[in-house]
Amino acid sequence: MLRGYEFNASDADIVLVSNDTEPFEFRVHKCVLAVASPFFRTMFSLSQPNNPGKPGSAGASLxxxxxxxxxxxxxxxxxxxxPIPDPAISTLEEVTTMLGAALKYEFECPVASLRKLLVSPHFLQSQPVxxxxxxxxxxxxxxxxxxSQYTLRVNVLDCPLSDDLKHISAYSYHQLLDLHRRRxxxxxxxxxxxxxSVKCALCTGGVHAMFRSPRWWKEFESRAKERLAIAPTTDGIFEMEFLAECANAAECQRCFESLCSAWPFLQEMKARIDALPATI
Structure with missing residues (x-):
C-alpha cells in the first residue's frame, strides 16, 4: 500500500469507519465517492441519519x-x-478481497483496474487455476x-487445493475439466x-525397415502423448531440448539428422494443435 498519504482531509464531509478491532476513520469527500461509485451516489441522495463519531475525535461532527x-x-x-498512485498489490489474496469490495460498492474504475491485475502475466503464469x-x-x-487457456499448461488435478475453489460452481469447474479432456x-x-518422405539413414535405411518410422519419432510420439494427457499444450514438446531427448533415447546415431529434416512437418503439427479450442 501507498505510504505517506492519510485520508484525513480537513475539508472532508464524510467519514468511513473500517471494521477492525480498533476502527480506523477515513475522512473523505462525498463528491469523490459519488463520482466513483453509483452505490455511494445513491446513498448520498437519500436522507441520512445523524450518526456522528466519538466526541472529541477529529471529524466528530461529520x-x-x-x-x-x-x-x-x-x-x-x-x-x-x-488522484494518487494506485496501491501496490502483490498477492491474489489482496486482489480477491479488494475486488469483492469494489464490486460491492460499485467502484467502477477500481473494478476495471483489478480485473486487469487479476489476469496479469505474473498471476496467470504462476497460479492460473x-x-x-x-x-x-x-x-x-x-x-x-x-x-482457462493458461490452465492448459498445468495438470489441474494435481494443483494445490485452494480455498478459491470453494466459491465456484460445479458447472464452472466441470467446464474447465471438460476443456482439458477434449483438448x-x-x-x-x-x-x-x-x-x-522423412527417413533415417540408419534405422530406416534397410529394405526391411524402409516402411517404418524412425526411432526418434516413436520416442517423440510416446513422450508427447504422455505430456499432452497431463497438460494439453504444445509448450515444451516442440522445443529442441525435448526433441533432442527423443533422438538420444532412440539410440540411433543418425536419428538427429532425420529429426532436423522433419522440422517443417513438426512445426505444422504444432500449429494444428495450437489451433484447437483453448478456452471454456
Missing part, C-alpha cells in the same frame, strides 16, 4: 458510515479512487476464459501421422 471491510481494503480502494476460480466467483467471463484427446489424435 456523518460516519461503518463499513464491513478492514482498513487495508478500504485504504486500497480509496487509493484507486483518489486460482485466477480461473476467482474470475468465476465474481462472474468475470472474459477473465475466466483467459485463465488433450484432440491433441493426441494429431500426433499419429509421419510423412513417409
Amino acid at each position: 456523518p460516519h458510515i461503518p463499513v464491513s471491510e478492514p482498513k487495508r481494503t478500504i485504504e486500497g480502494l480509496l487509493q484507486f479512487v483518489y 486460482r485466477v480461473f476460480a476467482i474470475a468465476c466467483r465474481f462472474d468475470l467471463d472474459a477473465e475466466a476464459k483467459t485463465a 488433450s484427446r484432440a491433441a493426441r489424435e494429431l500426433i499419429v501421422y509421419f510423412p513417409e
Whole structure:
C-alpha cells in the first residue's frame, strides 16, 4: 500500500469507519465517492441519519458510515479512487478481497483496474487455476476464459487445493475439466501421422525397415502423448531440448539428422494443435 498519504482531509464531509478491532476513520469527500461509485451516489441522495463519531475525535461532527471491510481494503480502494498512485498489490489474496469490495460498492474504475491485475502475466503464469476460480466467483467471463487457456499448461488435478475453489460452481469447474479432456484427446489424435518422405539413414535405411518410422519419432510420439494427457499444450514438446531427448533415447546415431529434416512437418503439427479450442 501507498505510504505517506492519510485520508484525513480537513475539508472532508464524510467519514468511513473500517471494521477492525480498533476502527480506523477515513475522512473523505462525498463528491469523490459519488463520482466513483453509483452505490455511494445513491446513498448520498437519500436522507441520512445523524450518526456522528466519538466526541472529541477529529471529524466528530461529520456523518460516519461503518463499513464491513478492514482498513487495508478500504485504504486500497480509496487509493484507486483518489488522484494518487494506485496501491501496490502483490498477492491474489489482496486482489480477491479488494475486488469483492469494489464490486460491492460499485467502484467502477477500481473494478476495471483489478480485473486487469487479476489476469496479469505474473498471476496467470504462476497460479492460473486460482485466477480461473476467482474470475468465476465474481462472474468475470472474459477473465475466466483467459485463465482457462493458461490452465492448459498445468495438470489441474494435481494443483494445490485452494480455498478459491470453494466459491465456484460445479458447472464452472466441470467446464474447465471438460476443456482439458477434449483438448488433450484432440491433441493426441494429431500426433499419429509421419510423412513417409522423412527417413533415417540408419534405422530406416534397410529394405526391411524402409516402411517404418524412425526411432526418434516413436520416442517423440510416446513422450508427447504422455505430456499432452497431463497438460494439453504444445509448450515444451516442440522445443529442441525435448526433441533432442527423443533422438538420444532412440539410440540411433543418425536419428538427429532425420529429426532436423522433419522440422517443417513438426512445426505444422504444432500449429494444428495450437489451433484447437483453448478456452471454456
